[in-house]
Amino acid sequence: MLSSAPAEEGGLSAKRLETFVADVWEQGKLHYRSLPWRHIDDPYGVLVSEVMLQQTQVARVLKHWDAWMRLFPTVDALAAADTATVLEQWQGLGYNRRALALKRACEACASEYGGVLPREEKDLLALPGVGPATCAGVRAFAYDEPSVYVETNVRTVFIHELFPGCDSVSDKELRPLVAQTCPQDQVRDWYYALLDWGARLKQTTVNPSRRSAHYVRQSAFEGSRRQKRAEALRYVLAHPGARFADIALCLDEAERAAGRGGVDEGLVAGIVADLVAEGFFREEGGVYLP
DSSP: OBOOOOSSTTSOOHHHHHHHHHHHHHHHHHTOOOOTTSSOSOHHHHHHHHHHTTTSOHHHHHTTHHHHHHHSOSHHHHHHSOHHHHHHHHTTSOOTHHHHHHHHHHHHHHHHSTTSOOOSHHHHHTSTTOOHHHHHHHHHHHHOOOOOOOOHHHHHHHHHHHSTTOBSBOHHHHHHHHHHHOOSSSHHHHHHHHHHHHHHHHHHSSOGGGGBTTOOOOOOOTTSHHHHHHHHHHHHHHSTTEEHHHHHHHHHHHHHHTTSOOOOHHHHHHHHHHHHHTTSOEEETTEEEO
């Protein structure tokens, strides 16, 4: 069945609102996760966690967040860091564009905001790599300010509770409900409760977020262009001054070792050109440098 408004037109009735809110608080307490980036007085640390958690599981982020914060403890530290060092530290988290965007966001904060993260929504959204969800997350978790934070675990709870049996539930339908239920205080605790209950629901039910209109099943990584991009980047980071033939050989050998046959040189050329254009490494005199 296609999605429709919750039972009451115009949003939740006062009674249903009260019941839903009480259930979220109760389930959040039952399934609370103690994570190192929670309840911290550091907007930058919150931003790092929000960017790392995009399309990456909590268990993997737990292996990286502490080490990142030790190496790059402030906005200014990340802004001044060598790009190669930043990318090396990001390895294992996937989607390397996020690391570059995070560094560029910190460069903007260092030059425009005195090394601190801006507080206003419009200023946060102007930073590289900061979209509506990341912006709302920073405002909620760093500043405890009311915000409309819609991400996969939040979707999971709202769809599970308020759209039973409905498919293709859009964020347009969810956002007014998220706004309506967000408290004026204890904002971070409210969203922690939603996140933790949502994570639990994914473990114990057929993932309700699959009924979101925005749900996209992640394509296979093995053998993909994305995997080859990651391998090419790792090779250049480990072998500064590599030539194109070296990169091509590396990718070819990796493909053959996986039983997939060789890799087309034209594909490698396209991957390398994209990585250079996107700022992951540079070409100088026929060699590639991080």
